[in-house]
Amino acid sequence: MKAVMKVAPGPGNVELKDISDVECKDNEVKINVKYSGICGTDLHILHDTFKNFPPVVLGHEFAGIVIETGKKVNSFNVGDRVTVLPSTAITCGLCEYCKQGQYVFCELRRGMGYGVNGSFTKNVVVREDMAYKIPDYISLEAAALAEPLACVVQALEELEKPNAGDTVLLSGPGPLGLVSLSLLINRGLHVIVAGTDVDGTRLELSKKMGASKVVNVSKENLSDIVKGHTNGKGVDFAVECAGHPSSINACLQQLKNKGKLVQLGIVGSEVTLDYDLVIYKQITLQGSVAHSMSTWDKVMKLFEQNTLDLNSLITHKFPLERWKEAFEMSENKQAGKVLLYHE
Known part of the structure; x- marks a missing residue:
C-alpha cells in the first residue's frame, strides 16, 4: 500500500x-x-x-x-x-x-x-x-x-476561556485558526480575524463562517479597526494561530489591559517580543500544546451534540x-x- x-x-x-x-x-x-x-x-x-x-x-x-x-x-x-x-x-x-x-x-x-x-x-x-x-x-x-479540534478545545475551554461578551482577536486563519473560529462563533463571541495578503482565501472563508470582521493587515490598519470595535480599549482575548513573530507582537499590542493571549501556533524559531507589554498591561500569556484525556472526552461530546460546522x-x-x-x-x-x- x-x-x-x-x-x-x-x-x-x-x-x-x-x-x-x-x-x-x-x-x-x-x-x-x-x-x-x-x-x-x-x-x-x-x-x-x-x-x-x-x-x-x-x-x-x-x-x-x-x-x-x-x-x-x-x-x-x-x-x-x-x-x-x-x-x-x-x-x-x-x-x-x-x-x-x-x-x-x-x-x-x-x-x-x-x-x-x-x-x-x-x-x-x-x-x-x-x-x-x-x-x-x-x-x-x-x-x-477531531485532533485539531482537541487542540483548540484544550486551549480555549480548559486552559483559558473567553467570557460571554468578549471581543476576540484571532490572528492566523489557517486550519487551526479556522477550527478555533468555529468554536468561538459557536459560543456567540465577537471575533476579529487577522491575516495577510497570502491569507485571502482563508479570510474570505472566515467571513462566510461568521467572523465579525476580517482584516488584511497587509492593506488595513489593525490597530484602528480594533479600536473601532472596542471603543478604543483593545480586545479582551487574543488567539495566535499563525506562529509568526509579527502576529504574536500584534496580539500583544491589541490586547486591552488585563487581556489574555493564548498561543496555539508553533513558531519553530526564536521570537523577539516587546515583552514589557506583558508587564505594563498585566497580560495573561498561556501556551497550549496538543491535548489531554479530558479534552478528548469534550471533543466526543461536541460530536454527539453536532453543533459545530x-x-x-x-x-x-x-x-x-x-x-x-x-x-x-x-x-x-x-x-x-x-x-x-x-x-
Whole structure:
C-alpha cells in the first residue's frame, strides 16, 4: 500500500513509498483510513523544524472504518466508524503526567505521524483505547478534524476561556485558526480575524463562517479597526494561530489591559517580543500544546451534540499520490483544511 513517508533526517526527504500492510495484534484495531488532514506539524516535519524519527509515515489527523479487531478487543466491531487519539501511541503510563491524563508531557511519548507510523496511508493499527466511535451523523471528513479540534478545545475551554461578551482577536486563519473560529462563533463571541495578503482565501472563508470582521493587515490598519470595535480599549482575548513573530507582537499590542493571549501556533524559531507589554498591561500569556484525556472526552461530546460546522472548513481533498500538490497548497495558504485519502 502507498504511504507518504519521511525517509531520512533533514529538510525535505518526504516521499511516496510502497509499504507492507499492517498486522493487527490482540489488543489493537485495524482501521481503513478514509480521510487524513494535513497539519502544520506535517509541514514542519517536511522542513525538519519539528522533531521526528524517520523512516516514518506522516499524518495524525484521521478517521476511518474498523476492518479488523484483535482477539482481546471488546469495544469495537468491523464496520465501526472511528477517529483516533494519535498522541498516545507510546507513553510510559507511569509518570505524573500520564497518571494525570497529561500524556503530552511524558518524556517517553511518541505520537503517530512523527514518532511511529501515521495515517497518510491506506490502513493503520492502533490500540483499542486510542480509537473512538463517532456518530453516524458526523461525516468522516469532519471526524478527521477531531485532533485539531482537541487542540483548540484544550486551549480555549480548559486552559483559558473567553467570557460571554468578549471581543476576540484571532490572528492566523489557517486550519487551526479556522477550527478555533468555529468554536468561538459557536459560543456567540465577537471575533476579529487577522491575516495577510497570502491569507485571502482563508479570510474570505472566515467571513462566510461568521467572523465579525476580517482584516488584511497587509492593506488595513489593525490597530484602528480594533479600536473601532472596542471603543478604543483593545480586545479582551487574543488567539495566535499563525506562529509568526509579527502576529504574536500584534496580539500583544491589541490586547486591552488585563487581556489574555493564548498561543496555539508553533513558531519553530526564536521570537523577539516587546515583552514589557506583558508587564505594563498585566497580560495573561498561556501556551497550549496538543491535548489531554479530558479534552478528548469534550471533543466526543461536541460530536454527539453536532453543533459545530467543521465540514465548511474543508476546501480540498487529494489522493495520496498528489501529496506534493496538497502540501504546497497548504503551505501557500491557498486552502482551508486539506485532506488526503488513499485510492
